[in-house]
Amino acid sequence: MAANTLPILVGRQFECAALDDLLAGLRKGESRVCVIRGEAGIGKSVLLDYVAQQASRVTVTRAQGIEADMELPYASLHQLCAPFLADIDTLPAPQRDALRVAFGMAAGEPPDRFLVGLAVLTLLTRASEARPVLVVVDDAQWLDRVSLQTLEFVARRLLAEAVAMAFAVRDPEGQAALAGLPELLIGGLDADAAEELLMTAVGGRLEKRVRDRFVAEMHGNPLALLEFSRGRSAAELAYGLHPGSPTVEGTVSSRVERDFASRLASLPASTRTLLLIAAAEPVGDPRLLFHAAASLQVTPNAAPAKAAGLIEFGESVRFRHPLVRSAVYHQAEPEERRMVHRALAEATDASLDPDRRAWHAAQAVDEADEEVAIGLEQAAGRARQRGGVAAEAVLLQRAAELTPDLWLRGRRALAAAEAHFSAASPDRATEQATLAELCPLSPLDRARLARLRARILFARSRSDEAAPLLLDAAAKFAAARSSLARETYLEAISATIFAGRVHGPTGARAAAIAARSSGAPPSGSEAADLLLDGVATLLAGDYETGGPALRRALELFARENFATREATMRWLLLAPVALEAIIHYAWDLTAWDTLSTRAVRLARDIGALGTLPPALIYASGVHIHTGDFAGAARMIDEADAIAAATGHAPHKYATLVLAAWRGDEEIAAGFIEDARASAAQRGEVSLLGATSYIQGVLFNGLARYDDALAAARSGIEHDGFNFAGLSLVEHIEAATRCGEHGQAQASLARLVEFTRATDSGWAGGVTARSQALLTEDDAADDLYRLAIDELTRGRVAVEVARTHLLYGEWLRRGRRRSLAREHLRTAHEMFEGMGANAFAERARRELLATGEHVRIRRTELATALTPQESQIAVLAASGMTNPKIGAELFISPHTVEWHLRKVYTKLGINSRRALPGALASAATTDTRNVGMVQSG
Numbered sequence: 001m002a003a004n005t006l007p008i009l010v011g012r013q014f015e016c017a018a019l020d021d022l023l024a025g026l027r028k029g030e031s032r033v034c035v036i037r038g039e040a041g042i043g044k045s046v047l048l049d050y051v052a053q054q055a056s057r058v059t060v061t062r063a064q065g066i067e068a069d070m071e072l073p074y075a076s077l078h079q080l081c082a083p084f085l086a087d088i089d090t091l092p093a094p095q096r097d098a099l100r101v102a103f104g105m106a107a108g109e110p111p112d113r114f115l116v117g118l119a120v121l122t123l124l125t126r127a128s129e130a131r132p133v134l135v136v137v138d139d140a141q142w143l144d145r146v147s148l149q150t151l152e153f154v155a156r157r158l159l160a161e162a163v164a165m166a167f168a169v170r171d172p173e174g175q176a177a178l179a180g181l182p183e184l185l186i187g188g189l190d191a192d193a194a195e196e197l198l199m200t201a202v203g204g205r206l207e208k209r210v211r212d213r214f215v216a217e218m219h220g221n222p223l224a225l226l227e228f229s230r231g232r233s234a235a236e237l238a239y240g241l242h243p244g245s246p247t248v249e250g251t252v253s254s255r256v257e258r259d260f261a262s263r264l265a266s267l268p269a270s271t272r273t274l275l276l277i278a279a280a281e282p283v284g285d286p287r288l289l290f291h292a293a294a295s296l297q298v299t300p301n302a303a304p305a306k307a308a309g310l311i312e313f314g315e316s317v318r319f320r321h322p323l324v325r326s327a328v329y330h331q332a333e334p335e336e337r338r339m340v341h342r343a344l345a346e347a348t349d350a351s352l353d354p355d356r357r358a359w360h361a362a363q364a365v366d367e368a369d370e371e372v373a374i375g376l377e378q379a380a381g382r383a384r385q386r387g388g389v390a391a392e393a394v395l396l397q398r399a400a401e402l403t404p405d406l407w408l409r410g411r412r413a414l415a416a417a418e419a420h421f422s423a424a425s426p427d428r429a430t431e432q433a434t435l436a437e438l439c440p441l442s443p444l445d446r447a448r449l450a451r452l453r454a455r456i457l458f459a460r461s462r463s464d465e466a467a468p469l470l471l472d473a474a475a476k477f478a479a480a481r482s483s484l485a486r487e488t489y490l491e492a493i494s495a496t497i498f499a500g501r502v503h504g505p506t507g508a509r510a511a512a513i514a515a516r517s518s519g520a521p522p523s524g525s526e527a528a529d530l531l532l533d534g535v536a537t538l539l540a541g542d543y544e545t546g547g548p549a550l551r552r553a554l555e556l557f558a559r560e561n562f563a564t565r566e567a568t569m570r571w572l573l574l575a576p577v578a579l580e581a582i583i584h585y586a587w588d589l590t591a592w593d594t595l596s597t598r599a600v601r602l603a604r605d606i607g608a609l610g611t612l613p614p615a616l617i618y619a620s621g622v623h624i625h626t627g628d629f630a631g632a633a634r635m636i637d638e639a640d641a642i643a644a645a646t647g648h649a650p651h652k653y654a655t656l657v658l659a660a661w662r663g664d665e666e667i668a669a670g671f672i673e674d675a676r677a678s679a680a681q682r683g684e685v686s687l688l689g690a691t692s693y694i695q696g697v698l699f700n701g702l703a704r705y706d707d708a709l710a711a712a713r714s715g716i717e718h719d720g721f722n723f724a725g726l727s728l729v730e731h732i733e734a735a736t737r738c739g740e741h742g743q744a745q746a747s748l749a750r751l752v753e754f755t756r757a758t759d760s761g762w763a764g765g766v767t768a769r770s771q772a773l774l775t776e777d778d779a780a781d782d783l784y785r786l787a788i789d790e791l792t793r794g795r796v797a798v799e800v801a802r803t804h805l806l807y808g809e810w811l812r813r814g815r816r817r818s819l820a821r822e823h824l825r826t827a828h829e830m831f832e833g834m835g836a837n838a839f840a841e842r843a844r845r846e847l848l849a850t851g852e853h854v855r856i857r858r859t860e861l862a863t864a865l866t867p868q869e870s871q872i873a874v875l876a877a878s879g880m881t882n883p884k885i886g887a888e889l890f891i892s893p894h895t896v897e898w899h900l901r902k903v904y905t906k907l908g909i910n911s912r913r914a915l916p917g918a919l920a921s922a923a924t925t926d927t928r929n930v931g932m933v934q935s936g
Contacts, residue, residue: 009050010200010222011193012043018184019051022164026058026132031158035140035167035178038186040323041223044168047186048136051166058132059083065142066282067326072355073388074102074116077147080135081120084127091126092887094607095119102386109565110387113146115607117153118890121161124154125892128162135165139322141174145390145423152178156644157891160898170322188220198225223321227259260327263308271304272328273340275311279329280340280363283356284316291347296339338364355379358395368404376402377412380419393419397432410439418452426456447476451488458495467495471514478520485520486532487574493535494577497722512539525567527557528574535581547757550581551591558594565606572611575599579618584722587755587763589795593622604888612890613639617651624658627797627834630870632658637867642890653690660698661798663838668698689715689723696730701838708734709743716747725754732770733806744774761794769803772810780810801830805843817850824850865906872896873903877915 009016015036022032036044052060063080081103088096088105098111099119127133140148155165155178169177189197194215218224264272277292278284293300305311310328312318319325329337342364348357358375365372376399383391396416403409417432433452441449454469470492477485489511496508515536523529534550557578562568575595582591599615602608616639623632636654643650652671659668672691692715699708712734715727728751735744748770755763765787772783784807791800808824811817824847831840844854865873868889875885882893882900889896904910907918 009043009046010197011189012047015043015047015184015186016050019047019166020054022166023051023054023058023134026055026134026162026164029132029160029162031161032164033155033158033167033181034165035169035181035183036186037169037171037174037183039172039221040170041221041227041321042186042188043222044170044186045138045321046222048138048166048168052134052136055134058134059127059130060134060136062136062138063143063147064137065139065144065148067139067142067322072144072359073146073383073386073391074144074150075147076137076143077116077120077150078103080137080147080151081123084123087123087126091119091122092883094605095122095887098387098607099123104386107385110385112607112609113150113387114153114609114890116387117150117157117609118607118887120150121154121157121892122886124163125161125894128894132162132164135163137165137167140167140169141177142322144388146388148177152181155181157895159891159895161892161894188218189222189225190220191215194218194220194222194225197222223323257323257327257330260310260321260324261331263310264328264331267304267308268301270298270301273298273336274300274302275305275328276332276336276340277344278311278317278319279325280337280360281317281344284318286313286315286317288344288347289317292340292343295343295346334366338366355382355395359398362398362402365402367402369402370404370408373399373402373408373412380415384419389419390423390425393423393425393428397428400432400435406439407441410436410441411445413439414441414445414449414452418448421452421456429456443476444480444482447473447480447482447484447488450476451484451491454495455491467492467511470495471511474520475514475518478518481521483521483523485518486515486523486529489515489518489520489536490528490532490574490577493532493539497577497580508539509541512536516540525560525570527553527560528570531557531574531578531581535577538581538585543753543757547586547759550586551588554578554582554586554588554591554595558591558598568602568606569608569611572599572603572608572615576614576618580722583621584725585754585758587725587758587760587766587794589622589625589762592618596622607890609642609890613643613651616642617654620654621657624654624661625796625798627801627830627836629658629662629835630867634867634871634874638871638889641868656691656694657697660694660701661834661836661839663698663701663836663841665698665702665838668694689727692716693723693727693730696727696734698838700730700733701836701842703842705734705737709738709740713743716750725751728754729766729770732773736773741774748774761790761792762796762799763794765789765791765794765796765799765803769799769806773806784810797830798834798836801827801834801836802839804830805839805846808843809846812846812850821847821850821852825852828854865903869899869903869906872899873907873915873919876900876903876912877919 019034022034025032036047038044052062061080061083063076065076081099085103088099091099094115095118097106097108098115100106101108101111102113102116124133124135135151137143137151140151143151151165151167155167158165167178167181188194191212198215215225264275267275273296274289274293277289277296281288281292290300302311302313306313310320310324312320319328332340341360345357345360345364348360350357354375358372358379361372362376376395380392380395380399383389383395393416396412396419400409400412400416403412413432413436417429417436420426420429420432429452433449433456436445436449450469451473454466454473457469458466470488474485474488474492477488492511493508493515496511512535515532530549530553534546534553537549538546540546557571557574560571562571579592579595579599582588582595596615596618600612600619603612603615616635620632620635620639623629623635632654636658639654640650652674656668656671659671672695692711692713695711696708696715699705699711708730712727712731716724716731728747731747732744732751735741735747751767751770755767758764768783768790769787772780772787775783784803787803788800788807791803804823805827808820808822808827811820811823824843828840828843828847831837831843847854871889872885875888876882876896880888882896885896886893900912903915907915909915909918
């Protein structure tokens with residue numbers, strides 16, 4: 001299309017100006033991303049050529065998706081990064097190793113695709129230090145899946161690098177690709193521009209009615225206008241298309257494809273075969289093309305195709321437009337396509353490119369062929385080793401289709417289904433699972449199939465429908481003496497945690513009892529086995545032995561060593577079950593801190609960005625309960641940013657809990673309503689229980705006790721694995737304030753049962769405080785003091801402050817004003833320092849009621865640091881270098897430096913050395929100070 005670049009750009013002044021602006025920003029060192037969207041032939045490729053041609057003093061690297069290409073992992077990404085791979089050894093070791101394995105340059109464990117993305121980001125950033133880098137990607141919707149996901153991750157992490165990315169995406173095929181990134185939507189040319197383009201193409205004027213008809217039928221599509229007028233003079237078109245002309249029915253792209261196809265008929269047979277080889281061979285290697293032609297005894301006669309404007313030959317073979325490739329391939333008879341693929345398989349080097357050879361061999365057969373199926377299965381194994389689970393799934397699926405033996409076909413279809421599920425394609429997973437189900441399977445494979453169907457169901461809806469399927473699968477594994485049994489029982493318990501029910505035939509207690517009586521063999525991980533035993537014992541109602549058993553399990557789980565990345569990932573996937581047990585049954589904030597901190601560190605070390613956000617969310621919960629709301633906000637912000645960059649849904653639990661403790665009713669209300677609607681739709685009762693607890697905290701802080709009572713009662717009625725105990729604490733406080741002592745007593749009895757076997761300061765403290773709320777005599781004094789001591793031992797600062805508040809309220813009502821002021825003042829200062837504004841205001845009002853004048857003096861930084869700025873500032877103040885901070889937070893060193901410059905400006909400093917003092921000063925200044933004036 002390059003020959004027609006100038007006329008095709010007729011009417012594209014706005015689009016060219018937007019791309020000029022992208023280049024202007026890039027030359028100033030700014031990161032830019034632009035996704036050009038439009039239908040086939042609308043001019044996207046020409047606009048990419050335009051921006052590449054205009055990119056003087058810029059390094060340009062390109063990649064193009066090809067529809068016929070199989071999903072070989074990282075194939076397109078490797079093509080794009082090739083100019084920069086000389087610098088691969090300068091990358092941080094985890095990134096370097098991940099990229100080398102992904103590109104087949106080294107053997108190793110399958111890399112996390114997001115760590116590969118970070119490696120590509122670092123590689124581009126390093127290259128941009130010499131001169132700005134422009135990444136140009138055409139037909140992005142046809143990139144191999146993992147390359148597209150990786151480039152999307154890079155695009156979402158660009159901020160302060162001299163790197164720009166321009167993508168072209170064909171709609172409607174690529175509607176889901178690169179969604180949410182800055183877009184430039186390309187429509188048809190307006191009537192004047194379309195007329196000008198048509199006149200330029202035919203070299204003369206057309207009668208107005210004929211011209212208007214052409215423009216209207218082609219919807220202003222430049223390629224359609226050019227191709228239908230190609231080789232025809234104004235005189236030939238004076239009365240419209242003659243009877244032998246291609247029909248103009250159908251979509252614009254189909255019309256253009258038919259026009260390209262019509263040109264093939266006049267070409268020599270050898271040229272048509274050569275074009276078909278090129279269409280079936282996505283690499284564009286001329287040597288491979290000619291070798292395949294030679295094996296078919298075809299003379300490589302490309303001149304007629306070049307003259308017809310269909311193909312270009314250079315260092316690589318390139319079709320003039322993707323629709324030409326599509327027309328060539330689809331017009332050929334099936335046997336012709338198989339013949340060409342057979343020749344390409346023979347021409348492809350089995351040692352250098354075995355996977356592409358296997359794929360061509362698979363396309364060359366139309367019936368079952370075990371030898372070809374074996375080749376595909378081996379290629380799938382290599383794809384998995386490189387981290388290409390999507391490619392693995394495609395290869396295994398085709399292998400199953402070509403497998404003659406029904407037993408083998410079922411096993412391969414099941415493996416394909418599992419791979420599709422891992423690649424986040426549940427619909428394809430379901431299709432392959434159905435195929436596997438129709439084949440004879442071993443008992444162990446039947447159990448795998450049952451577990452997969454449960455996982456698919458659970459991924460789509462976190463309802464309790466998945467739990468019985470998982471329990472059934474676990475029982476099948478146990479009967480087959482499989483090491484997967486205990487792991488599957490843990491999955492079943494996890495499913496019931498989200499479903500939110502302890503009782504019932506498919507609840508957590510039923511899962512626990514089944515696990516304990518299953519006689520399942522060891523899983524291979526002593527820590528995981530002990531964790532299952534501890535959690536199952538607790539859920540079965542044996543609190544006396546369950547608590548100590550869980551602590552023993554957690555001690556081993558917290559220090560387990562890992563020999564492989566797979567073992568580390570397995571630990572990370574089990575960590576949420578362990579953490580839920582720690583939080584809601586062991587009430588152990590120290591263990592929560594230890595385990596969540598390790599989860600964050602492990603996820604960072606191996607680049608597991610899929611598991612890092614939930615690990616950060618759990619770690620943020622520790623910060624909330626220790627009163628470090630700013631630290632919690634930093635972690636939540638990072639988790640949300642990574643989730644957005646990786647295409648995962650954000651985790652809202654911690655955001656809601658933080659908003660509740662801060663007393664931000666307006667912020668919490670919207671989140672809570674969304675969460676309730678989502679939970680009701682999916683049947684995720686756990687989320688309903690969580691929002692009930694959160695509203696209990698929020699309304700108790702705001703002293704709206706009736707609302708707190710209703711919310712907390714809803715939480716405890718859900719009878720879930722998690723949040724039930726915490727909801728009991730909120731319910732007891734609200735009930736005593738509302739005079740509902742019967743309700744409070746009933747909840748206290750349940751709380752005592754929850755905590756009686758737990759030797760934890762947190763559990764002992766909230767229980768003593770709850771007992772004090774229901775005690776009218778002097779015994780309450782001892783209970784409040786005990787609660788403060790226990791909660792201090794447990795490090796639960798928010799509850800320590802809250803106990804001082806409740807104790808102060810009790811003392812004021814007993815007219816012990818002097819002692820009441822002491823505790824209320826402590827509560828007020830603690831809540832103010834945390835930013836728990838609603839509880840702080842409640843303490844302030846109580847202080848006023850004691851006769852003390854409270855003078856509020858808040859001196860906030862006029863330009864407060866954002867959570868990410870704060871996190872980077874803290875890491876920089878600790879002595880970490882920009883590259884280390886970048887590796888820690890999955891951003892580039894340039895972005896770190898960009899944030900630090902903003903931090904220096906906001907803190908009024910000009911060097912890294914001044915950071916520790918400035919941060920300490922800001923923390924001291926950003927508080928409310930309480931002054932006292934004794935009442936008369």
